Amino acid sequence: MxxxxxxxxxxxxxxxxxxxxxxxxxxxxxxxxxxxxxxxQRMSSEIRVVAVVQGKSGTADAIEQALLRCVAPSRAETGCLLYTPHRDLDRAERFVFFERWASRAALAEHERTEHFKELVRELAPLVAQPLDMTILEALLND
Incomplete structure (x- = not known):
């Protein structure tokens, strides 16, 4: 090589x-x-997602609880390869998800699940701005 x-x-x-x-x-x-x-060459249709949730001041604990409720059912989805929420250490109300999905179709299916829709409903009054989601394709295999 x-x-x-x-x-x-x-x-x-x-x-x-x-x-x-x-x-x-x-x-x-x-x-x-x-x-x-x-x-x-790239070998699969796998995608990666970086999603940022920016909460209003004082909403960090409520956002954290809402995010954590969505983790188990999301990880149980067939197309989910990784679903990990993180809290920004310098900005308490900022959370970042690292996700890996088998395909764009798997991500779209995730967005149609009841647990994801419930998360969106719970976050709506808590966030300072819309969810910032970036969908990525790896240039190299891990």
Whole structure:
């Protein structure tokens, strides 16, 4: 197997550069290097999701309880590969989900479940802004 090459400069076509974005409160994430091997291809329709819930001030405990109630039934779904909520250590009312689904169809099915609909109903009065959800496709297998 050919050894991966990392991007050396903007003209190095043997690698890919992914830059971060501005994320709240002036935080800026720098560039991340992702090595690619010649001829490597994506192997599945698996998707990954990063979902951010930003609560109103003083709602952290209620949001946490609502999120935790949704974990077990979500993990039991056929297409669910990973479903893990996290609390932001620097902003108590900010929660981030890392999810992996077998496909976009599996995610769509999740969004039609009663436990997900109940979560949306419970969160509605608690959140400061709509759910921020990013659907991703891995460039490389883990």
């Amino acid at each position: 050919k050894k991966p090459r990392l991007l050396r400069d903007a003209t190095d076509a043997g690698a890919t550069l992914v830059t971060g974005s501005h994320i709240g409160h002036g935080c800026r994430y720098g560039a991340t290097l992702i090595p690619l091997c010649q001829g490597e």
